[in-house]
Amino acid sequence: MSGNGRETTTHSHSSGGDRGRDGEHGSPFAPHTPDETAAMLDAIGVEAQEELFDIPEAVAFERSLGIEPRSEREIGREVRGMLGRNDELVEFLGRGHYDAYVPALVDHLADRSEFLSSYTQYQPEVTQGFLQALFEYQSMLVELTGLAVANCSMYDAATALGEAATLARRVRETSGHRVLVPELLHGGRRAVLENYIAGTDAAVETYRHDDGNADLAALESQLDDDAVLVYAENPTVRGTIEEELAEIGALAGEHDALFCLGSDPVALSILAEPASVGADVAVGEASSLGLGASGGMGLGLLATREEYLRQVPGRLVGAGTDAAGRRAYTLTLQTREQHIRRERATSNICTNQAWLALRAAIHAAWLGPEGLCALAERCVTRPRDLAERLNTIEGCAAPVHDRHHFREFLVRTDRPAADVAADLEARGFAIHAVDETLVQVCITEANAAHVDDLAAAFEVVA
Amino acid sequence: MIYDQARWTRGASEKRDGNGDESEGESEEGGEGHGKGSVYEPLLAEKRSREVGVASSLPDDLTRDSLELPALAEPELARHYTRLSQTNYGVETGPFPLGSCTMKYNPAFTEDLAALPDAAIHPERSAASTQGTLELRYRLQEYLARIGGMDSVTLQPPAGAAGEFTGILIARAYHEHRGERRAEVVVPESAHGTNFASAALAGYEVVELPAGEDGRVDLDALDAAVGAETAALMLTNPNTLGLFERDIEAIADVVHDAGGLLYYDGANLNALLGRARPGDMGFDVMHYNVHKTFATPHGGGGPGAGPVGVVDDLAPFLPTPQVRAVEQDRREPDGGADGSGTEGSAGSTRYERFAPAHSIGKVHGYAGNWPVLVKAYAYIARLGDAGLRDASAKAVLNANYLASRIDYEIPYGPFHHEFVASAGDRDAADVARRMLDHGVHPPTTKWPEAVPEALMTEPTEVESRATLDQLAAAFDRVAAEDDAVLDAAPERTSAARIDQTDAARNPRLSWHALDE
Numbered sequence: 001m002s003g004n005g006r007e008t009t010t011h012s013h014s015s016g017g018d019r020g021r022d023g024e025h026g027s028p029f030a031p032h033t034p035d036e037t038a039a040m041l042d043a044i045g046v047e048a049q050e051e052l053f054d055i056p057e058a059v060a061f062e063r064s065l066g067i068e069p070r071s072e073r074e075i076g077r078e079v080r081g082m083l084g085r086n087d088e089l090v091e092f093l094g095r096g097h098y099d100a101y102v103p104a105l106v107d108h109l110a111d112r113s114e115f116l117s118s119y120t121q122y123q124p125e126v127t128q129g130f131l132q133a134l135f136e137y138q139s140m141l142v143e144l145t146g147l148a149v150a151n152c153s154m155y156d157a158a159t160a161l162g163e164a165a166t167l168a169r170r171v172r173e174t175s176g177h178r179v180l181v182p183e184l185l186h187g188g189r190r191a192v193l194e195n196y197i198a199g200t201d202a203a204v205e206t207y208r209h210d211d212g213n214a215d216l217a218a219l220e221s222q223l224d225d226d227a228v229l230v231y232a233e234n235p236t237v238r239g240t241i242e243e244e245l246a247e248i249g250a251l252a253g254e255h256d257a258l259f260c261l262g263s264d265p266v267a268l269s270i271l272a273e274p275a276s277v278g279a280d281v282a283v284g285e286a287s288s289l290g291l292g293a294s295g296g297m298g299l300g301l302l303a304t305r306e307e308y309l310r311q312v313p314g315r316l317v318g319a320g321t322d323a324a325g326r327r328a329y330t331l332t333l334q335t336r337e338q339h340i341r342r343e344r345a346t347s348n349i350c351t352n353q354a355w356l357a358l359r360a361a362i363h364a365a366w367l368g369p370e371g372l373c374a375l376a377e378r379c380v381t382r383p384r385d386l387a388e389r390l391n392t393i394e395g396c397a398a399p400v401h402d403r404h405h406f407r408e409f410l411v412r413t414d415r416p417a418a419d420v421a422a423d424l425e426a427r428g429f430a431i432h433a434v435d436e437t438l439v440q441v442c443i444t445e446a447n448a449a450h451v452d453d454l455a456a457a458f459e460v461v462a
Numbered sequence: 463m464i465y466d467q468a469r470w471t472r473g474a475s476e477k478r479d480g481n482g483d484e485s486e487g488e489s490e491e492g493g494e495g496h497g498k499g500s501v502y503e504p505l506l507a508e509k510r511s512r513e514v515g516v517a518s519s520l521p522d523d524l525t526r527d528s529l530e531l532p533a534l535a536e537p538e539l540a541r542h543y544t545r546l547s548q549t550n551y552g553v554e555t556g557p558f559p560l561g562s563c564t565m566k567y568n569p570a571f572t573e574d575l576a577a578l579p580d581a582a583i584h585p586e587r588s589a590a591s592t593q594g595t596l597e598l599r600y601r602l603q604e605y606l607a608r609i610g611g612m613d614s615v616t617l618q619p620p621a622g623a624a625g626e627f628t629g630i631l632i633a634r635a636y637h638e639h640r641g642e643r644r645a646e647v648v649v650p651e652s653a654h655g656t657n658f659a660s661a662a663l664a665g666y667e668v669v670e671l672p673a674g675e676d677g678r679v680d681l682d683a684l685d686a687a688v689g690a691e692t693a694a695l696m697l698t699n700p701n702t703l704g705l706f707e708r709d710i711e712a713i714a715d716v717v718h719d720a721g722g723l724l725y726y727d728g729a730n731l732n733a734l735l736g737r738a739r740p741g742d743m744g745f746d747v748m749h750y751n752v753h754k755t756f757a758t759p760h761g762g763g764g765p766g767a768g769p770v771g772v773v774d775d776l777a778p779f780l781p782t783p784q785v786r787a788v789e790q791d792r793r794e795p796d797g798g799a800d801g802s803g804t805e806g807s808a809g810s811t812r813y814e815r816f817a818p819a820h821s822i823g824k825v826h827g828y829a830g831n832w833p834v835l836v837k838a839y840a841y842i843a844r845l846g847d848a849g850l851r852d853a854s855a856k857a858v859l860n861a862n863y864l865a866s867r868i869d870y871e872i873p874y875g876p877f878h879h880e881f882v883a884s885a886g887d888r889d890a891a892d893v894a895r896r897m898l899d900h901g902v903h904p905p906t907t908k909w910p911e912a913v914p915e916a917l918m919t920e921p922t923e924v925e926s927r928a929t930l931d932q933l934a935a936a937f938d939r940v941a942a943e944d945d946a947v948l949d950a951a952p953e954r955t956s957a958a959r960i961d962q963t964d965a966a967r968n969p970r971l972s973w974h975a976l977d978e
Contacts, residue, residue: 027856032927091584097585125958155620192824323958404524
């Protein structure tokens with residue numbers, strides 16, 4: 001019996017060719033016919049829907065919100081028109097958010113409504129599919145990081161870093177309140193980290209960089225037993241590859257500070273595993289797989305050593321056994337989480353980014369180990385080639401740092417960086433102006449076809 | 463009515479005829495540690511995986527030696543994930559009456575709009591080149607402000623709990639700006655666990671507020687709990703029992719008289735759309751769960767979005783950046799946070815980002831879950847005033863109708879969009895598991911604790927009378943069944959009852975751990 005199917009007379013049809021129910025009369029997504037509504041009211045024993053509300057008159061809202069209902073077609077036209085006012089620029093932007101090429105299979109599978117419209121897997125017997133996909137995602141991160149425990153997502157790299165800092169405060173045996181981060185750190189990540197430790201007596205301090213890599217001497221001089229976490233990134237926000245990660249890890253270890261390494265799954269497929277350089281926690285932006293440019297939406301990666309398992313924030317999927325003796329999956333160790341432990345939980349996170357973890361896993365599986373390594377290697381060679389090319393242009397020097405790079409690199413410009421970026425924007429390209437004389441260029445699968453045009457534009461504006 | 467989840471199960475026949483079809487696709491690694499027929503669907507890595515040596519132009523000491531990952535062809539992957547999807551229950555599978563979760567149908571057209579190429583932009587583009595994105599954000603801020611009766615809204619928090627954390631950080635910044643340090647946040651005992659955890663993350667002591675006998679806030683208990691140390695009271699209304707806090711104005715007075723702020727948890731906003739607004743009730747700060755109230759998909763756990771609305775006094779503390787509209791002939795000398803966006807086309811409104819004067823900073827690396835926000839905008843536009851009012855009417859109608867059809871005790875009322883039934887002397891989790899066998903998703907269980915063996919039920923407005931009758935039949939059939947049946951449930955689902963205690967005692971969290 002379908003409400004909509006029987007509806008013939010009560011509602012007018014909107015001009016957009018939409019279904020009979022439109023917002024003028026009610027929610028287009030409530031199936032009730034007037035007859036059914038009446039019968040339901042009758043069954044409850046009231047005359048009108050309004051009688052079911054127990055809202056004191058003093059706080060009842062009886063005016064209009066002033067939101068005009070529109071048809072599906074009208075909203076499509078409106079949103080297309082609105083977003084169409086975004087300039088069509090070829091983006092050479094990165095610094096933590098990347099425009100990956102995402103194979104069509106990812107969209108088509110992840111968009112299956114059994115995945116997309118499902119809830120957190122609190123009833124595992126009817127959510128085995130998503131649980132298995134998340135278990136597979138966790139497994140891929142275990143492989144990529146070398147760390148035994150990966151959760152099934154944080155919001156983004158910035159919040160994952162914040163969670164790593166609170167994790168460090170919980171697991172470190174002695175008290176300590178200094179969180180050391182590189183001076184070259186994305187402003188958003190730094191700002192989020194500050195807020196995640198705002199409820200503690202911890203404080204964020206920076207250590208210097210030397211030509212795009214951590215300045216080990218400076219770091220060593222800053223380290224003492226009051227340091228609770230040392231954070232490094234590989235690649236850094238400027239795209240440089242850190243060359244002395246194991247030394248950073250060793251320095252942190254000497255002072256009983258946790259070593260947290262930020263990266264992403266593409267970079268991790270060829271760069272040193274976090275575990276092999278002594279990382280206790282790996283964080284980062286796993287949306288470098290499965291998600292293109294999306295206005296900053298992310299997928300926070302968090303992995304750590306087995307010994308910290310019970311202090312991990314967020315959801316974990318584990319393998320278990322069902323009554324038929326078969327392997328089955330379930331959310332596990334939930335006593336860490338807010339719905340059970342409340343103010344003593346390891347984190348306040350509830351809703352996470354699970355669907356993006358599914359997308360990342362499908363993308364990784366689609367690439368396979370060879371494909372992923374090949375993609376990562378192109379992230380090494382493409383910026384190298386482009387930097388070499390831009391370096392030949394009068395008014396440009398690239399790369400600024402004498403390091404290996406991943407995806408992106410800095411260019412020093414003779415003209416003010418903001419002017420160079422603005423002039424490139426006028427020619428259809430978006431790049432970062434990092435400071436007065438530095439611009440940053442990021443090259444991925446999504447923009448690689450436009451490299452010649454970008455170089456030609458640099459020739460004109462630099 | 464009989465329900466069976468669509469399935470073909472590798473080796474499933476083995477249990478019945480002892481002749482499982484196992485071999486094909488079981489990989490190099492597959493057999494170890496778990497015998498034939500022991501899995502429903504092999505893992506990707508069990509189907510085929512490959513270890514490759516990493517060959518890079520980078521120096522060896524900067525690279526890993528090898529990488530082992532699944533190595534399947536595209537058609538194999540398509541079948542793998544399609545099969546997994548078939549063992550997953552979603553809103554389009556059937557009713558999903560999870561209390562305080564508002565599992566609505568996710569309108570298909572909103573997905574298409576969020577996927578538009580023009581929406582796929584980098585968050586650090588200039589304001590001038592992303593006027594469309596900023597306009598949509600601005601309009602959504604305005605819509606949400608109107609719906610909540612708030613003055614300003616941030617779209618940055620990526621989930622409800624992140625919204626709570628943002629709101630409490632704002633409260634803290636507000637008090638500190640006035641030279642006050644307050645130590646406590648008051649939370650009703652029946653609140654969502656995130657309220658406690660978010661307050662704690664922001665550095666507050668949590669003071670638990672016991673409920674009155676009628677299931678609502680007890681004003682005497684509130685008087686006792688609130689004082690000079692109170693930074694905020696966090697409340698949801700209707701509360702988790704579905705009851706409207708009738709004394710909300712008096713509650714607001716108690717909190718405000720003590721110098722505290724009143725925080726609204728938007729989890730239950732679906733009951734009130736267009737009928738009552740937190741801002742009009744005296745709330746100072748609130749979050750919205752767009753993946754609940756505004757029908758964006760839950761995606762198996764996320765991404766959602768948790769925008770936060772505030773009254774004018776708190777607007778200077780909102781996260782950065784905010785978006786505002788500037789009339790074209792006006793040149794704003796102050797506050798252009800990103801230094802861009804001063805040009806624009808003549809005769810139109812220009813949108814710009816700015817940093818609020820005393821901003822708490824950031825709660826997300828960029829600007830939140832942007833594609834989710836596009837979907838929420840489209841949903842609100844589709845419903846408009848009348849649709850929003852009708853959504854709450856039908857949500858409340860459905861809850862009351864369903865409650866009237868089931869043979870369970872419902873101790874508290876009058877409830878709105880959700881009710882909490884008691885499973886009585888039975889374990890609510892067992893009842894829920896057995897409901898799976900009757901083809902429906904069960905309610906939220908064992909919370910709130912005010913109702914013994916709670917079944918917290920929120921059918922939402924998207925269910926028809928026929929579906930509600932089906933749900934009621936599932937409730938009642940389970941009530942009539944023997945304990946032994948419940949103990950063994952579920953049995954008609956893709957997997958049989960899972961031993962969660964054992965899974966937690968012996969955690970195996972990756973395929974690497976399966977052979978241990």
